[in-house]
Amino acid sequence: MPATAHVRELTADDLDAAWELGRFAFGSDPQRPAPASAPVHGLTRYGAFDDTGRLVGKAVDLHHDQWWSGRAVPAADVAGVAVAPEARNRGVARALLAGLLRGAHERGAAISTLYPTVAAPYRACGWESAGVLRNVDLATAALPRHRPASHLTIRAGTTADLAAVDALYEKVARHRNGMLTRRGGLFDAADRGLPGDGLTLVEADGELVGYATWQRGRGYGADSVLTVDEALAVTAEAARELVGVLGSWASVAPTLRLCPLDGDAVSIQLPLESAREHERDLWMHRPVDVALAVSARGWPAHTRGVVDFGLTDPLAEWNTGTWRLAVADGAAELTRVDGEADLRLDVRGFALLYAGAARARSVAQAGLLHGAGDPTALDLLGAGSPAQLLDYF
Template identity: 75%
Template structure:
């Protein structure tokens, strides 16, 4: 049975129905949190309605920013996609995501990420898996004991320290790719809160200057099944990293297990016994461009990389991305410009997402059927789009 769908922003009177739709999809508690049915800055909620005005599906555009090699890109990160059981398989999610992308494009977003419960519908809409956010368990007793550095001070943090904590996170995140800036309407209230948004905050300072921190929730119990959940553990120096590891090691008698997410290749992981790490959870995340010209021009690029390549891009949901383009990279910047000549490389939007996020190579994208090259053309010319290395996320949304 064909269904006529109308996608638009939800009104405040429709938020309870949208929450109930999400409750049935994800198994939420019966009573909504206050923010679930209130108008909030920093996000746009979309609904898909049938011809009678019945809500069949909903999705949320989160107005995040992501760091990409020193520059903050406006993102339309997607959350809370849910479709009524009787309407599934009828194009509701596709219509929702099409409307969300169009609205995100109009407000200036460049890129989009999401955490899928199932990948196939999002791949059909142009997203593809760009990485995996790993949550790991680490035995507290396995942590090395370091002699405290005499020039460092360790103390408990307070809500007044949160701006400095955010600044340290930004110092480490800005030169990477994909990490949220943790700025804007969805994050600013946490920085100015009167209470900590977690059980505890431990700071490491060097003559009053913050060089490391760990934020944590204690959990329950103190026997073999007790877990200390670490939200962030970040350091800007090796000494600070060792100090934080010593703080975490001190929990060994009451919390045998640490649960945390690690930032690849940072100061802390250089001093952890990674052979003792065990996977707790893996959350694949997906990426796609909202606007390819913004996605290329607004991010940072490796200063040593230069070159150009022409390709034709196909994007069924965001037609403003479809066409033949010339990518030119030089001196830490890049541009996409439209060209009229035929291109020997034909790239799907999923292939663009995989290359842009550093998740794959042009040869592998071609092997997957997401990049087609005319006979005699080397697809590796599009490795230029992958310059910069892989992206990573540390925040679930």
């Protein structure tokens, strides 16, 4: 194949070929679902074509927003990356991701997250490992039981409750870092139904204070599993009530499977010391536009400081240069300055610091931060809690 890969947005005429490419890459069912070849609002599909016009690679930019300390940051989350076997190791993926980043930058995205099947190609393009989405198994009988609180009501939810569920999710997510807003675009479904098999609600005086969505699974023997897609609460009492309901499944579902959210009201009620990891998915992060990534997010109100640094980003040249970071009063700004800075940061190091995945000294030890200055000055870029995701895409 010629070395040149021509990257452009896919049209409706390209979607059949894109579906076939994805089917072979991910081992999907050969029976094509009805919407597979239909345009979808809230995403941009990119394709790489060889000199004959054959589609040899594809990637999808998901137009998500992510919560970062109380503010919604526009993201270009990446999914569905696939390259034809005959075109692999020829720069197709790099060309695709470069094209996707340019398009995302033009539409105003600030950051990007993806789940890799293999990390090396994305690392070579500026993404870096920043966290893990993990599902764990717990013995259902080990969940703590308690006397139900008289002021709380537990009931099954219906589709009429989904707006309240969304609002509670936002109460939990918006002051964390990295979690999807689940607003607009791909999340706007007029015919939205209940997630999974069941929705359990906990209310206090008619107000939703906790919920769990779950899938019953099959059977009732020793290998039966109750999968909890999400369990969130905004009070300790509601969390205890939810955990008690989930524990009541012990006689017919000996294993409870869920994705814990670090430090939230439900997770601290669970016996996580006895959890067994069922599945883990590494996620990676990078900036699309460093200046917007800094200005669009929230910052800890107590954090103040100024630091200059140089940044190198071979795939997104608009990020390369010397920058001054100033943080104060819960906001920050990144402005270009003349000359060279004592500290020089690789874009992957920026990603680690921004996501709270590493401190500056560790980034320097990893070879992603250089210079004669004190590396800990760039801990300013990592102020705030580590990012975490609850959504797989």
